Amino acid sequence: MIASGQVQTSVNGIVLQNGLATNQTNNKTATGEEVPQSIVITSRQQYGLPEEAIVYCNFNQLYKIDPATLQMWVNILKAVPNSILWLLKFPAVGEANIQATAQALGLANHRILFSNVAAKEEHVRRGQLADVCLDTPLCNGHTTSMDVLWTGTPVVTLPGETLASRVAASQLATLGCPELIARTHKEYQDIAIRLGTDRE
Numbered sequence: 625m626i627a628s629g630q631v632q633t634s635v636n637g638i639v640l641q642n643g644l645a646t647n648q649t650n651n652k653t654a655t656g657e658e659v660p661q662s663i664v665i666t667s668r669q670q671y672g673l674p675e676e677a678i679v680y681c682n683f684n685q686l687y688k689i690d691p692a693t694l695q696m697w698v699n700i701l702k703a704v705p706n707s708i709l710w711l712l713k714f715p716a717v718g719e720a721n722i723q724a725t726a727q728a729l730g731l732a733n734h735r736i737l738f739s740n741v742a743a744k745e746e747h748v749r750r751g752q753l754a755d756v757c758l759d760t761p762l763c764n765g766h767t768t769s770m771d772v773l774w775t776g777t778p779v780v781t782l783p784g785e786t787l788a789s790r791v792a793a794s795q796l797a798t799l800g801c802p803e804l805i806a807r808t809h810k811e812y813q814d815i816a817i818r819l820g821t822d823r824e
Contacts, residue, residue, distance in 0.1 A: 678707040678820040681754035686718035688760035704820035751775035764792040782812040
């Protein structure tokens with residue numbers, strides 16, 4: 625169904641819908657307030673993500689990625705074989721700058737993939753396709769971090785001095801996941817590398 629682009633099919637009376645071909649915009653389904661009326665299938669193939677890769681993601685606006693953060697992400701990708709970074713074209717004009725800077729830091733072009741911004745339901749659903757979310761330390765993901773945590777994907781963060789740089793750490797502490805909160809740039813990288821290399 626996914627490979628052929630088929631919109632939906634039925635298996636034993638249960639409707640299965642292709643996540644990219646379905647125009648589902650019910651925000652209450654995205655947040656778990658309502659049970660979906662059909663099963664929406666989401667796969668890495670739909671987003672051009674390699675099936676066997678370790679997928680690190682960040683779904684924040686690109687302006688939150690400062691040079692020090694991009695350097696950490698490049699270091700993580702270099703340390704984790706068969707890993708990629710999945711970002712949003714948010715805004716699209718930032719994609720070329722991110723790619724050029726990452727290449728200048730020695731990272732191959734195919735290691736960073738970009739997807740379009742999506743409706744809330746799809747945005748939340750596709751978060752489950754990533755293995756680890758790498759937070760932006762300078763200005764954390766706020767709603768974005770909650771969306772990806774909702775899917776079960778861990779978020780690695782490094783809190784700073786400002787409110788905007790401590791939100792993800794507060795979320796993780798509340799959820800009982802202090803092991804995902806780094807104290808230094810090195811520890812942030814170490815946590816992300818461990819999550820990308822130790823499947824257990």
